[in-house]
Amino acid sequence: MSLYQLVYYSRNAIAGDASVFEAEVDAILAASRRNNEAAGITGALLFNAGVFAQVLEGPLAAVEATFERIQQDERHGDVSLLALEPIAQRSFSNWAMGFVGHSAENAQRFAAIGLTRGFDPARLGGHKMHAILRDLTLEEEAAAA
């Protein structure tokens, strides 16, 4: 089975305060984990400074069908593809969908790698975005272990 990886970013379109946003992200993650596990997809989602960035990895047809559905979602907009390419192995094999979001602790880590308000995800590119998500998710994994 050949594996593919897709990386995109988008702009948050969830209106309301922090509690509305948190509830929507919880719903997104619950649906993602359920659907992705069934479809053989793994990956991670990052949210910072109004921007979502996500890596999806798995069989090409499943990755494409999932991305198709995600693009229709009105909770975000300006969905921009950064990369879609074959990979030798998964980077997020333990994560049906990991999440790295904004928190007091993450604020410093995000600042240290340049993910500050107004950062330009298009300039980072797919490989850099993938590396950022992988490093942050692995840190979460180590912290949880």
Ligand SMILES: Cc1cc2nc3c(=O)[nH]c(=O)nc-3n(C[C@H](O)[C@H](O)[C@H](O)COP(=O)(O)O)c2cc1C
């Ligand atoms: C930023 C963002 C990321 C998402 N990621 C996924 C995902 O990885 N997998 C998934 O199935 N749905 C994802 N969704 C949700 C889909 O757009 C859609 O709501 C969901 O797949 C519908 O699932 P359901 O029919 O089981 O409720 C995401 C939505 C947003 C806004």
